[in-house]
Amino acid sequence: MTELSVGEPTVFVVRILHSSDWHLGRSFHRVDLLAAQAAQFDHLVEVVRAEKIDVVLVAGDIYDRALPGVDAVALLDEGLHRLISAGAQVVLSSGNHDSSRRLGFNARLLSAAGLHIRTDPAAVGTPVLLPDEHGEVAFYPIPYLEPALAAGALGSERSHPGVLGAALDLVRHDLAARPGVRSVISAHAFVMGGAASDSERELSVGGLGQVPLGLFDDIDYVALGHLHGRQQLARPVRYSGSPLAFSFSEAAHVKGSWMVHLDADGLRSVEEVPAPVPRRLARLRGRLSEVLGSERFNDDESSWAQITLTDPQRPAEPMEQLRRRFPHLLELRLEPDRSAGAGPASYTEKIAGRPDLDVCCGFLEHVRDRPATPAETVLMQQALEAALIESMEGVAPGPAYRDLAAMAAETVSDAELHALLSPRGKGRRPGRSA
Structure with missing residues (x-):
């Protein structure tokens, strides 16, 4: 006091x-x-x-x-x-x-x-x-x-x-x-x-x-x-x-x-x-020639840096060139300027900022050309939740996973769910041979 x-x-x-x-x-x-x-x-x-x-x-x-x-x-x-x-x-x-x-x-x-x-x-x-x-x-x-x-x-x-x-x-x-x-x-x-x-x-x-x-x-x-x-x-x-x-x-x-x-x-x-700051953070964006030559980035040369290059085509050895000016460069991103005739967005760009469940369902749709069913969405949600629990305690999530599966069974009426959860069908869609 x-x-x-x-x-x-x-x-x-x-x-x-x-x-x-x-x-x-x-x-x-x-x-x-x-x-x-x-x-x-x-x-x-x-x-x-x-x-x-x-x-x-x-x-x-x-x-x-x-x-x-x-x-x-x-x-x-x-x-x-x-x-x-x-x-x-x-x-x-x-x-x-x-x-x-x-x-x-x-x-x-x-x-x-x-x-x-x-x-x-x-x-x-x-x-x-x-x-x-x-x-x-x-x-x-x-x-x-x-x-x-x-x-x-x-x-x-x-x-x-x-x-x-x-x-x-x-x-x-x-x-x-x-x-x-x-x-x-x-x-x-x-x-x-x-x-x-x-x-x-x-x-x-x-x-x-x-x-x-x-x-x-x-x-x-x-x-x-x-x-x-x-x-x-x-x-x-x-x-x-x-x-x-x-x-x-x-x-x-x-x-x-x-x-x-x-x-x-x-x-x-x-x-x-x-609180004390061990080193400033800097987020820089532009074409490689601009980032390397512009005086407006002078104060960022000693910072931990994230640099996003917008060149329409990937420059040759960009990390090596940038680290000559920014020795503490930690992350390099490539986001080509689409208005300059660059190709389609990368998969990384497409999923940036999306929740984990959306990414998993989107990947499933991407590889087989049809969206995840309600049953498959529930299974992926269970797996992600079980992984969260496991990461918290560093132990296997068995009981919690089974509880989540029981909850899903109560709320999802879908024959495919039961086929996926059955011992013989676990992880397979109905109608697909092993």
Whole structure:
């Protein structure tokens, strides 16, 4: 707790540093980011000390994958130790990139040392209670809730709004027994109104992963994770964004975190805390001769660069030529100017920005000259959803896959579906020989 003098009398406030989406162990177009991520911990520790931060609140995606590398694990261990030694409590929860089982190991013992880890959907209604001069602040860290895995534990419908809504019902039930307690929620979710970038993994197949902003009404502060751009959806509802850029779509982002002040009445103020930038991002576009010769690209020569060439015909050895001027060129795209007589669009251009399910169905139509049937669409959706679950935990998705298949059988009345799911016909269309 910190004294904040604003005239008379002195105001006591709780200072929270809201961060998320560290993605420890991630690379950027094959550039190792571990040194930059270590520098981010240096920055956070400096902010904790300089601003006398009481709580560092991290809203998921601590690691980049369910089975993180040993270097990423060592960096997290060292970073959390330094944050707590600097005087802050740390409250963090798992995201869709984390393995909740692995991240949550030993959580009860670590809580006594000031590190509060929440990964269990069934425990969302049990807060981390931290006292100050005005009473207590109840922190409810909600981990990422995969509907196929969390709906049973929460007794909710199997959808993103369903599981998150059920979790918030548990939070409000607990708050009802704590009159006057201020509330802070962290959640890893795609909330309607948020602006996405290219580096986030889809939360569901078919774009059904968004949840309404109204779920968070009447909470003093909501710390969101998942979207990588820092943004405000409502005064108390914000994404901190990732501290580093993970795609060129984030070139215009200002990375950092939010410093949140709570006083006796709840949310007092929120301030931007910019993060250090290891290297600028630049997105350049034009014909090869223009990109190589124009002075307007002088300031981009030291940047990590994405260059899109629009020459009607593919230039010879473009990467070699461009890297003489832009040594940190990481991505080269070729998008010929169609008005100049270039050939038809490439397959990559045609599928750019389309959801995974659309790409799969489109490929099926492309190779056999007829669209996917409802049954085949369901099967591809099941496979994609099962892959999402498997990537979260690093385990085979058998039970969840069977549940999804059962749901499909209830909603799709199609003889072809049953033929495809049968032991002899699995993976084959009816009427086609093996």
